[in-house]
Amino acid sequence: MKYSYDRSEIKKIPLSGFLSMVPVRNRKIAAGAETLPVSEYNANRLAKSLHPAVQHVKIAKVEEHAEAKSFTLVPDTERGTQKLAYFRASQYVSVDLNIGGATLSKPYTIRSGPGRALGGTGTSYVLTIKLTRPGYASKWILGNWKAGDSVDISGPLGDFYYDRIRDARHVVALAGGSGITPFFSMAEAIADGIEDFELTILYGSRTAEGILLKDELDAVAARAGGRVKVVHVLSDEEREGYEHGFLTAELVKKYAPEGDYSVFMCGPQAMYDYEEEELKALGLPRRRIRRELSGDYIAGEASERSYTLTLKLRGEERQLECREHESLEWAIERAGIKAPTHCRSGECGWCHARLVSGEVYVPEAADGRRAADVKFGWIHPCASFPRSDVVLEIYPGA
Ligand code: FES
Known part of the structure; x- marks a missing residue:
């Protein structure tokens, strides 16, 4: 065989170090523990x-x-x-x-x-x-x-957070009552330098005295360097320094920046119903309007009508009373049965269960099911309301 390079340099490399590697390695293996080493990847730990x-x-x-x-x-x-x-x-x-x-x-x-x-x-x-x-x-x-x-x-859950790829750099937040809490967290993150976007909060309350966390919110806004602005909107009184009325499209226009912005909403069901119509006037693309969904979905007025819920659970069957205006999840919990739930508004899919028979009402706004779930009879009991006797299987296959 012919070589096209000078082999004399290679021959100068001492081989003893390489030759001793195998016996050294064998001695270390023999001295090691009998059990397999346990390791955890950083990604798993995180x-x-x-x-x-x-x-x-x-x-x-x-x-x-x-x-x-x-x-x-x-x-x-x-x-x-x-x-x-x-x-x-x-x-x-x-x-x-x-x-x-x-x-x-x-x-x-x-x-x-x-x-x-x-x-x-x-x-x-x-x-x-x-x-x-x-x-x-x-x-x-x-x-x-x-x-x-x-x-x-539980651990932290939900995707109602700011995402700079999905959302505009300026967010107009519409908050009602305790719906201020997610925006308070965002404001604090901006003030702490953890998040980087502009936040204008239109915060609806009945009266100035009834504003939840007003002083705390003012303090956070003050240290956010102008990137957090809070506008209080009072429905039941007129006061200097406050807006009066409801969170209308006109009000959003007044405080929104020129150009692109996202609207985030958090508040009671009645507020969402109102804003649904109101925000149409802004002509924003669908992706620019986001709303927080965690919390019980309330479907209509209280009703006396009730049905029988037959629950199949780990091979056993139980019969429970379920009321027309309460979700199936409420009936299960009232019976002392711990069922899987997180968001309670049909969004996360954690409570996923099979509707074996019966009729349920699933409000469109709380129907977070995939098309395949709908086709094959899967429901989210947290956002399903009985309209007949119902047979439901939870933890199927367990
Ligand atoms: S608990 Fe989230 S969908 Fe039912």
Whole structure:
């Protein structure tokens, strides 16, 4: 064989180091442990820290507001949670509750900015929970939670956050009542330098006295360097320095910037119904209007009519009463059965169950099912209301 290079240089390389590699490696293998090495990839470790199935927390502080309270939650290290998961401003957690034998979980927005969940120690979330009607969970929480109590919550959830690829650089936020909480979190993230966009909040309240978190919001806006603007809109009184009326398209136009912007909404169902019509006048592309969906979908007025819900669960069957105006999820929880839920508004798909027979009403605004789910009879019990006796299978195949 002919070589086209000078082999003399290669011959100068001592080979003893290479030749001893095999016996050295064999000796190390023989001296090693009998068991397989356990390793975890960084991506898996990160995923676990961002999406824990459960976070054990303690209530460190309770602040009172009119018809609402703010609860500061910190890790319950004694029960194994060392730090709280980082989140995107305006995400929510699902809170486990046991109310009079009914086991349920309810979504509440993390009102504080994500900066408070950064770092290895001293992490916290603040939940501001307002009394809602109907809303036995909020009433129970406001009446029972106190400093020192232990609570279990999910990891952060939901996609009602700012995304610079999807959303315009200027966001006009429409908030009603406790719907201010996700925008408070965004404002804090902007003030802390974690998010980088312009936020104009049009915040609707009945009266100036009834504005939830007004002073706190003013303080955050003041340190956001002009990137957060808050406009208070009062429906029931006229006052200098405040807008009067409702969150109309005209008002949005008045405060929106020239050019492109997104509208984000968070508030009660009645506000969404109103804004749905109102915002048509703005002619914004569909992707520029976003609304928060977590929280029970309320379908119409209370009704006395009820049906039988037959629940197939892990090979067993139970029969429950379900009321026409309450979601199937409510009936399941009232019976003390822990069913999977997170958003409670038909959006996340967590409660996914099979409708074996019967008729249900699924409001269009809360129908987050895929076309295949609709075709093959899958529903979200949190956003399905009985219109006949119903047979439902949850955890099918388990
Ligand atoms: S809990 Fe999210 S869809 Fe039912």
